[in-house]
Amino acid sequence: MNYTKMGMNEKEYTEYVESKAEKSSLLKNCIIAFIIGGLICVIGQVITDIAMSYGLEKKLASSVSTISLIFIGALLTTLKLYQVLGKFAGAGSIVPITGFSNSIVSPAIEYKSEGFVLGIGANMFKVAGPVLVYGVCASVVYGLIYYMSKIFF
Amino acid sequence: MKIGKHTIVFENTPVILSTGSAVGPKEKEGPLSPYFDTTIDDVYFGEKTFEKAESKFMAEAIDLAIKKADMNKNKIDYMFAGDLLNQCISSGYTARNLSIPFFGLYGACSTFAEANILAASFVNAGYSYNSVASASSHFCASERQFRLPLEQGTQMTPNSQWTVTGSGATLIVKADENNIKDYPHISMATPGKVIDLGIKDIANMGAAMMPAAFDTIVTHLEDTKRTPDYYDLIVTGDLGKLGSKLLIDQLKNYGYDISKQHMDCGVKIFDTETQDVGVGGSGCGCSASVFCGYIYPLLKKKQINKVLFIATGALMSPVSLGQGESIPGVAHAFVIENLEV
Known part of the structure; x- marks a missing residue:
């Protein structure tokens, strides 16, 4: 039953609401996301360089950097600081690996009240789970294409 | 009596004898802060979980309404209450401690009006002398049910709303010659x-x-x-x-x-x-x-x-x-x- 005395159908009403609703500022959000996301990457690069200056190979040094960033993301989440950053930075703090860490630690904190197994264990990957599933799937597809290309070219 | 298409007229004018309200910290910082009976700084309200806290907000509001009317809890016939959480746990667990017959309602954020309409109908019909109506919500408890974990770092979109942490309760009683003059009905x-x-x-x-x-x-x-x-x-x-x-x-x-x-x-x-x-x-x-x-x-x-x-x-x-x-x-x-x- 979608008839109302307002005399609008669903399409008209949706358009009407959109014309009146306040929009997010796309340009501003993009710029902030670019700067904060970039800064997080710079921090990662600094950690990599420091690790390399201690004589680690590049591959090992970037692992050190990844692990450190995950730790920083988790720590800031538990201190309730990552949500403050996220509110300001938007995609800038969601896309880097610190955001991935945040998306696993935050449900873990939230569901602690339902116990370790059915609470934390069952819900920890509620947000990051889809990323893992499709990330793994995508890497399998990529691997196959890469393998084929090696055979034919 | 029904008039028009869907409107009910309560000819026996059920009276709202008292109300109680209890809210959380964000509401305390808001412009209506001085009007609420109880304002609490702690989102947990001294409890271990947000859900238990929400129950306590409702219990507090009902308690205040009953106390202000100086009424014995045993004289309350029915409780009409609801909230946003799955299976209406905030209301159900509040009712557990009250020993008043309980009608659990769900009308999302319209629940408070639903509760008052039903309580007034019972009182108007003479099925009840005194009933309480209440509704509650809790920002943290509903965020995690409807949206994302609180610690998740995301932006708020411009047209979204903030769930109020708090509760209100009304005590609706049969009208008599005295109370009808002094109290709204x-x-x-x-x-x-x-x-x-x-x-x-x-x-x-x-x-x-x-x-x-x-x-x-x-x-x-x-x-x-x-x-x-x-x-x-x-x-x-x-x-x-x-x-x-x-x-x-x-x-x-x-x-x-x-x-x-x-x-x-x-x-x-x-x-x-x-x-x-x-x-x-x-x-x-x-x-x-x-x-x-x-x-x-x-x-x-x-x-x-x-x-x-x-x-x-x-x-x-x-x-x-x-x-x-x-x-x-x-x-x-x-x-x-x-x-x-």
């Missing part, structure tokens, strides 16, 4: 239809619920043959700034100008400019606490005498949204008046 009710105009954006609930509010208000005014001028205040539950604007505009198009009398609890409870709450508050606790803490005292002091109160609710769940459904809205209205002298 519930004179009418217009229960609302579920209306869905295809809004799917969970971050714009005001727009999803507005058509339901529009329909209920128009039905009420047509049934009673009244104009908006009859009322000192026309209060909506939680349409927020955007939803309120749409409602006023559309009613004006239809021929009713409510811009002078209109107030939205969600806009009133927070300072939308400084408190970072999007377009305003929402949740059952929003209309409940604002009615009990702010509007009822105005009626009781006779600063205002006729109020049309419309609580609006969005009847979706994360499951229905996941399945691609749009957000249906519902709005229930009731009229609170002082006896004319």
